[in-house]
Amino acid sequence: MEQPPLGSGPPPEPAAPPAPSRGRLIAFAGVCIALALGSIAYRALVIGHIEQTSMMFIGLPTLIAIFVAAIPTGKSVTGMIMKTMTLFFLLLAVLLIEGAICILMAAPLFYSIGLLVGILVDRARVRKDIGRMRLIVFPLLAIMSLEGISESLSFPRDEVISVSRQLNIPLAAARAQLAVGPTFQLTELPSFLKAGFPAPTEIAGNGLEPGNTWRIHFAGGEGKPGDLNARVVESSTNRIRVARTTDTSHIAHWLDWQDATWELQETASGGTQLTLTMRYRRLLDPAWYFKPIERYGVRKAGEYFLDQTFRGK
Numbered sequence: 297m298e299q300p301p302l303g304s305g306p307p308p309e310p311a312a313p314p315a316p317s318r319g320r321l322i323a324f325a326g327v328c329i330a331l332a333l334g335s336i337a338y339r340a341l342v343i344g345h346i347e348q349t350s351m352m353f354i355g356l357p358t359l360i361a362i363f364v365a366a367i368p369t370g371k372s373v374t375g376m377i378m379k380t381m382t383l384f385f386l387l388l389a390v391l392l393i394e395g396a397i398c399i400l401m402a403a404p405l406f407y408s409i410g411l412l413v414g415i416l417v418d419r420a421r422v423r424k425d426i427g428r429m430r431l432i433v434f435p436l437l438a439i440m441s442l443e444g445i446s447e448s449l450s451f452p453r454d455e456v457i458s459v460s461r462q463l464n465i466p467l468a469a470a471r472a473q474l475a476v477g478p479t480f481q482l483t484e485l486p487s488f489l490k491a492g493f494p495a496p497t498e499i500a501g502n503g504l505e506p507g508n509t510w511r512i513h514f515a516g517g518e519g520k521p522g523d524l525n526a527r528v529v530e531s532s533t534n535r536i537r538v539a540r541t542t543d544t545s546h547i548a549h550w551l552d553w554q555d556a557t558w559e560l561q562e563t564a565s566g567g568t569q570l571t572l573t574m575r576y577r578r579l580l581d582p583a584w585y586f587k588p589i590e591r592y593g594v595r596k597a598g599e600y601f602l603d604q605t606f607r608g609k
Contacts, residue, residue, distance in 0.1 A: 326367035327380050334360045334384050348549070349444030350581045357406040358437045360384065361413035373421075374414030381410045395518030397492030405585060409437065444581030451583040454554075456575050457591060459598040463568040463609050467533070467560050470568040470606070474536065474558060475504045478604035482516075486596040493517045493593070494546050504528055504536050519546025524553065534560050551590055552577040570606075572598050 337356055341347045364377045385399050385406070416433055442449050463470050477499045485495055494514035501510035508528045515521035522544035530537035539555040547553075554575040561569040574594055580586035 323367055323369045323371065323376065326364065326369075327376070327383070330360050330363045330367075330380050331384055331387060333363060335387065338388075346445050348580050350441050351445060353402055353405045353580075353585070354409060354437060354443075354582060355441030357381065357409040358413065358434070358441065360406075361410045362434065365413055365417040372414070373417040374411065377410040377414040378407065381406050395492060397518045400491060401586075401589070413437075440582065443583070450581065451587075453577045453579070453583075454575070455578055455587070455591060455594070456573060457594045457598060458571055458573045459595060459602060460569065460571045461602050461606060462563070463570055463606055465568060465606075465609050466566060467562045467568045470560055470570060470609075471504070471533070471536075473606060473609065475501075476605075477501055477510070478601055479607075480604055484600070484603065486600055488593060488596050489600065494519060494522070504531050506531050509541075510538060514545035514547065517546070519549065522546060522548075526553075526556070529555070530557075549579070551579055551594070570602070572602060574598055 334356060337359055338347075338352075341349075341352050341356065346352065360380060361377050364380050365373045367376070369376070385403060389396070389399060413433070444450050465473070480496050480498065482495055482497070489495065494517040496512050497515050498513045499510065500513075502508050506528050510526045510528075512524045512526075513521065514524065523542070524540065524545055524547070525542045526538045526540050528536065529539045535557065537555055537557045540553040543553060554577065556575075557573045559571045559573070563569055574597075576590075576594060578587055578590050580590070
Protein backbone atom coordinates (compact mmCIF):
# COMPACT_ATOMS: atom_id res chain seq x y z
CA MET A 297 0.00 0.00 0.00
CA GLU A 298 1.38 3.37 -1.02
CA GLN A 299 2.21 5.69 1.87
CA PRO A 300 1.20 9.39 1.67
CA PRO A 301 4.11 11.73 1.16
CA LEU A 302 5.55 13.43 4.15
CA GLY A 303 3.87 16.71 5.02
CA SER A 304 0.58 15.78 3.45
CA GLY A 305 -2.72 15.42 5.28
CA PRO A 306 -4.62 17.78 7.55
CA PRO A 307 -2.58 20.01 9.86
CA PRO A 308 -2.42 18.94 13.49
CA GLU A 309 -4.96 20.45 15.84
CA PRO A 310 -3.53 23.37 17.88
CA ALA A 311 -2.87 22.49 21.49
CA ALA A 312 -5.41 23.88 23.90
CA PRO A 313 -4.04 26.52 26.30
CA PRO A 314 -3.29 25.08 29.68
CA ALA A 315 -6.03 25.68 32.20
CA PRO A 316 -5.06 27.94 35.09
CA SER A 317 -3.98 25.97 38.08
CA ARG A 318 -6.04 25.99 41.25
CA GLY A 319 -3.22 27.78 43.05
CA ARG A 320 -3.23 30.64 40.55
CA LEU A 321 -6.97 31.05 40.83
CA ILE A 322 -6.74 31.14 44.62
CA ALA A 323 -3.93 33.70 44.48
CA PHE A 324 -5.85 35.89 42.02
CA ALA A 325 -9.01 35.74 44.12
CA GLY A 326 -7.01 36.49 47.27
CA VAL A 327 -5.38 39.56 45.72
CA CYS A 328 -8.78 40.85 44.54
CA ILE A 329 -10.21 40.40 48.03
CA ALA A 330 -7.16 42.12 49.55
CA LEU A 331 -7.64 45.13 47.25
CA ALA A 332 -11.34 45.31 48.10
CA LEU A 333 -10.56 45.00 51.80
CA GLY A 334 -7.93 47.75 51.53
CA SER A 335 -10.35 50.05 49.72
CA ILE A 336 -13.07 49.51 52.33
CA ALA A 337 -10.59 50.09 55.16
CA TYR A 338 -9.37 53.26 53.46
CA ARG A 339 -12.92 54.60 53.21
CA ALA A 340 -13.56 53.71 56.84
CA LEU A 341 -10.47 55.64 57.94
CA VAL A 342 -11.58 58.70 55.96
CA ILE A 343 -15.11 58.55 57.34
CA GLY A 344 -13.66 58.20 60.85
CA HIS A 345 -11.38 61.23 60.27
CA ILE A 346 -8.24 59.24 61.14
CA GLU A 347 -6.78 59.11 57.63
CA GLN A 348 -3.88 61.32 58.76
CA THR A 349 -2.80 58.95 61.54
CA SER A 350 -0.56 55.91 61.65
CA MET A 351 -3.69 53.81 61.28
CA MET A 352 -3.58 54.83 57.62
CA PHE A 353 0.14 54.70 56.95
CA ILE A 354 1.07 51.67 59.08
CA GLY A 355 -2.17 49.91 59.98
CA LEU A 356 -3.61 49.78 56.46
CA PRO A 357 -0.51 48.34 54.72
CA THR A 358 -0.13 45.86 57.60
CA LEU A 359 -3.72 44.70 57.09
CA ILE A 360 -3.21 44.24 53.34
CA ALA A 361 0.14 42.48 53.81
CA ILE A 362 -1.20 40.07 56.44
CA PHE A 363 -4.19 39.15 54.31
CA VAL A 364 -2.02 38.48 51.25
CA ALA A 365 0.41 36.48 53.39
CA ALA A 366 -2.45 34.23 54.47
CA ILE A 367 -3.28 33.23 50.88
CA PRO A 368 -2.34 29.54 50.45
CA THR A 369 0.11 29.57 47.56
CA GLY A 370 3.55 28.23 46.89
CA LYS A 371 4.77 31.52 45.46
CA SER A 372 6.89 34.07 47.25
CA VAL A 373 4.76 35.99 49.73
CA THR A 374 7.05 39.00 49.39
CA GLY A 375 6.48 39.22 45.64
CA MET A 376 2.73 38.91 45.99
CA ILE A 377 2.58 41.63 48.63
CA MET A 378 4.65 44.03 46.51
CA LYS A 379 2.39 43.44 43.50
CA THR A 380 -0.73 43.92 45.61
CA MET A 381 0.59 47.19 47.07
CA THR A 382 1.31 48.47 43.56
CA LEU A 383 -2.18 47.52 42.38
CA PHE A 384 -3.65 49.27 45.43
CA PHE A 385 -1.85 52.52 44.58
CA LEU A 386 -2.96 52.25 40.95
CA LEU A 387 -6.51 51.74 42.17
CA LEU A 388 -6.31 54.89 44.31
CA ALA A 389 -4.87 56.89 41.40
CA VAL A 390 -7.27 55.63 38.72
CA LEU A 391 -10.34 56.28 40.87
CA LEU A 392 -8.96 59.74 41.75
CA ILE A 393 -9.24 58.92 45.43
CA GLU A 394 -5.81 60.37 46.14
CA GLY A 395 -3.43 62.62 44.26
CA ALA A 396 0.14 61.93 43.26
CA ILE A 397 1.71 63.64 46.26
CA CYS A 398 -0.24 61.57 48.80
CA ILE A 399 0.68 58.37 46.96
CA LEU A 400 4.33 59.43 46.81
CA MET A 401 4.38 60.13 50.54
CA ALA A 402 2.60 56.91 51.46
CA ALA A 403 4.39 54.54 49.07
CA PRO A 404 7.68 54.17 51.02
CA LEU A 405 5.78 53.22 54.18
CA PHE A 406 3.44 50.79 52.40
CA TYR A 407 6.26 49.07 50.52
CA SER A 408 8.53 48.93 53.57
CA ILE A 409 5.86 47.29 55.73
CA GLY A 410 4.90 44.94 52.91
CA LEU A 411 8.54 43.99 52.41
CA LEU A 412 9.03 43.40 56.13
CA VAL A 413 5.96 41.19 56.47
CA GLY A 414 6.73 39.33 53.25
CA ILE A 415 10.34 38.52 54.12
CA LEU A 416 9.42 37.41 57.62
CA VAL A 417 6.60 35.17 56.38
CA ASP A 418 8.77 33.63 53.65
CA ARG A 419 11.51 32.87 56.16
CA ALA A 420 9.04 31.59 58.72
CA ARG A 421 7.59 29.17 56.18
CA VAL A 422 11.01 27.75 55.50
CA ARG A 423 11.91 27.48 59.16
CA LYS A 424 8.35 26.53 60.18
CA ASP A 425 8.30 29.02 63.05
CA ILE A 426 5.64 31.44 61.82
CA GLY A 427 4.00 31.42 65.25
CA ARG A 428 6.93 33.26 66.81
CA MET A 429 6.73 35.97 64.15
CA ARG A 430 3.03 36.47 64.82
CA LEU A 431 3.73 36.93 68.52
CA ILE A 432 6.39 39.60 67.97
CA VAL A 433 6.05 41.46 64.65
CA PHE A 434 2.31 41.77 64.20
CA PRO A 435 1.60 43.11 67.73
CA LEU A 436 4.43 45.63 67.27
CA LEU A 437 2.94 46.90 64.00
CA ALA A 438 -0.49 47.04 65.63
CA ILE A 439 0.86 49.21 68.45
CA MET A 440 2.65 51.50 65.98
CA SER A 441 -0.64 51.92 64.10
CA LEU A 442 -2.23 53.64 67.09
CA GLU A 443 -0.09 56.78 66.91
CA GLY A 444 -2.17 59.85 66.24
CA ILE A 445 -5.66 58.52 66.90
CA SER A 446 -5.69 60.65 70.07
CA GLU A 447 -3.45 63.31 71.56
CA SER A 448 -2.41 60.93 74.35
CA LEU A 449 -1.04 58.59 71.68
CA SER A 450 0.74 61.32 69.72
CA PHE A 451 4.24 62.73 69.83
CA PRO A 452 4.67 66.53 70.13
CA ARG A 453 3.28 68.26 67.05
CA ASP A 454 4.49 71.84 67.46
CA GLU A 455 7.38 72.68 65.13
CA VAL A 456 9.55 75.76 64.62
CA ILE A 457 11.66 76.44 61.52
CA SER A 458 13.93 79.47 60.96
CA VAL A 459 15.68 80.66 57.81
CA SER A 460 17.95 83.69 57.47
CA ARG A 461 19.24 86.04 54.78
CA GLN A 462 22.05 88.60 54.74
CA LEU A 463 20.72 91.55 52.74
CA ASN A 464 22.81 94.32 51.19
CA ILE A 465 20.16 96.97 51.84
CA PRO A 466 19.46 99.13 54.93
CA LEU A 467 17.00 97.94 57.53
CA ALA A 468 14.38 100.53 56.53
CA ALA A 469 14.56 99.39 52.90
CA ALA A 470 14.26 95.74 53.93
CA ARG A 471 11.18 96.51 55.99
CA ALA A 472 9.66 98.44 53.11
CA GLN A 473 10.28 95.49 50.80
CA LEU A 474 8.54 93.18 53.26
CA ALA A 475 5.53 95.51 53.16
CA VAL A 476 5.35 94.97 49.39
CA GLY A 477 5.64 91.20 49.64
CA PRO A 478 7.05 88.65 47.21
CA THR A 479 6.36 88.21 43.51
CA PHE A 480 6.03 84.47 43.08
CA GLN A 481 7.87 82.97 40.11
CA LEU A 482 6.78 79.34 39.92
CA THR A 483 9.74 78.49 37.69
CA GLU A 484 11.96 79.19 40.71
CA LEU A 485 9.95 76.98 43.07
CA PRO A 486 12.22 74.42 44.82
CA SER A 487 12.12 70.96 43.24
CA PHE A 488 10.67 69.39 46.38
CA LEU A 489 7.68 71.75 46.30
CA LYS A 490 7.03 70.88 42.64
CA ALA A 491 6.29 67.27 43.55
CA GLY A 492 2.54 67.92 43.62
CA PHE A 493 2.01 70.37 46.46
CA PRO A 494 -0.25 73.39 45.90
CA ALA A 495 1.91 76.36 44.90
CA PRO A 496 1.58 80.04 45.91
CA THR A 497 0.44 81.97 42.84
CA GLU A 498 -0.35 85.42 44.23
CA ILE A 499 -0.21 87.47 47.40
CA ALA A 500 -2.26 90.45 48.50
CA GLY A 501 -1.86 92.65 51.59
CA ASN A 502 -2.02 96.17 52.90
CA GLY A 503 0.95 96.82 55.16
CA LEU A 504 2.76 95.71 58.29
CA GLU A 505 0.83 97.54 60.97
CA PRO A 506 -1.16 95.59 63.61
CA GLY A 507 -4.52 94.60 62.15
CA ASN A 508 -3.36 94.62 58.53
CA THR A 509 -4.28 91.44 56.64
CA TRP A 510 -2.53 89.33 54.02
CA ARG A 511 -3.73 86.59 51.69
CA ILE A 512 -1.70 84.01 49.77
CA HIS A 513 -3.57 82.09 47.08
CA PHE A 514 -2.52 78.48 46.44
CA ALA A 515 -3.41 76.57 43.29
CA GLY A 516 -2.21 73.63 41.24
CA GLY A 517 -0.90 70.38 42.61
CA GLU A 518 -3.21 68.29 44.73
CA GLY A 519 -6.54 69.48 46.07
CA LYS A 520 -8.72 72.46 45.24
CA PRO A 521 -7.33 76.03 45.14
CA GLY A 522 -7.51 77.87 48.46
CA ASP A 523 -6.24 80.83 50.45
CA LEU A 524 -4.00 81.22 53.47
CA ASN A 525 -5.17 84.33 55.33
CA ALA A 526 -3.17 86.05 58.06
CA ARG A 527 -3.23 89.19 60.20
CA VAL A 528 -0.36 91.30 61.53
CA VAL A 529 -0.47 90.98 65.31
CA GLU A 530 2.83 92.56 66.27
CA SER A 531 4.93 95.22 64.56
CA SER A 532 8.02 97.22 65.46
CA THR A 533 11.13 98.44 63.69
CA ASN A 534 12.93 95.15 64.23
CA ARG A 535 10.10 92.61 64.48
CA ILE A 536 6.89 91.77 62.63
CA ARG A 537 4.66 88.83 63.52
CA VAL A 538 1.80 87.59 61.37
CA ALA A 539 -0.70 85.01 62.66
CA ARG A 540 -2.79 82.68 60.53
CA THR A 541 -6.54 83.38 60.65
CA THR A 542 -7.90 80.85 58.13
CA ASP A 543 -6.42 78.35 55.69
CA THR A 544 -8.55 76.85 52.93
CA SER A 545 -5.62 75.55 50.89
CA HIS A 546 -4.97 71.81 50.68
CA ILE A 547 -1.79 72.35 52.70
CA ALA A 548 -4.02 72.56 55.77
CA HIS A 549 -4.58 68.82 55.26
CA TRP A 550 -0.95 68.15 56.23
CA LEU A 551 0.03 70.94 58.63
CA ASP A 552 -1.57 73.74 60.60
CA TRP A 553 0.22 77.07 60.24
CA GLN A 554 0.40 79.10 63.47
CA ASP A 555 2.38 82.25 62.73
CA ALA A 556 5.44 83.72 61.02
CA THR A 557 7.87 86.22 62.55
CA TRP A 558 10.38 88.43 60.73
CA GLU A 559 13.28 89.79 62.79
CA LEU A 560 15.54 92.45 61.28
CA GLN A 561 18.94 93.49 62.62
CA GLU A 562 21.20 96.14 61.13
CA THR A 563 24.70 94.87 60.37
CA ALA A 564 28.00 96.71 60.80
CA SER A 565 28.27 97.11 57.02
CA GLY A 566 24.93 98.89 56.81
CA GLY A 567 23.03 95.87 55.54
CA THR A 568 20.32 93.84 57.24
CA GLN A 569 20.29 90.42 58.84
CA LEU A 570 16.78 89.03 58.31
CA THR A 571 15.42 85.92 60.04
CA LEU A 572 12.07 84.36 59.24
CA THR A 573 10.70 82.01 61.92
CA MET A 574 7.68 79.85 61.10
CA ARG A 575 5.60 77.93 63.62
CA TYR A 576 3.18 75.16 62.67
CA ARG A 577 1.60 71.96 63.94
CA ARG A 578 2.31 68.67 62.22
CA LEU A 579 -0.91 66.83 61.34
CA LEU A 580 0.47 63.59 59.84
CA ASP A 581 1.62 60.48 61.70
CA PRO A 582 3.85 58.63 62.34
CA ALA A 583 6.12 61.41 63.57
CA TRP A 584 9.39 59.57 62.86
CA TYR A 585 8.45 59.54 59.16
CA PHE A 586 6.52 62.75 58.50
CA LYS A 587 8.28 65.12 60.90
CA PRO A 588 11.54 65.36 58.88
CA ILE A 589 9.60 65.55 55.59
CA GLU A 590 7.45 68.43 56.78
CA ARG A 591 10.37 70.26 58.38
CA TYR A 592 12.29 70.06 55.11
CA GLY A 593 9.28 71.24 53.10
CA VAL A 594 8.60 74.19 55.41
CA ARG A 595 12.27 75.19 55.33
CA LYS A 596 12.26 75.19 51.51
CA ALA A 597 9.02 77.21 51.54
CA GLY A 598 10.58 79.81 53.85
CA GLU A 599 13.69 80.07 51.70
CA TYR A 600 11.53 80.46 48.60
CA PHE A 601 9.50 83.24 50.27
CA LEU A 602 12.64 85.19 51.14
CA ASP A 603 14.15 84.63 47.68
CA GLN A 604 11.01 85.92 45.99
CA THR A 605 10.72 88.91 48.34
CA PHE A 606 14.34 90.06 48.14
CA ARG A 607 15.36 88.91 44.68
CA GLY A 608 18.73 90.45 43.87
CA LYS A 609 18.96 92.32 47.18
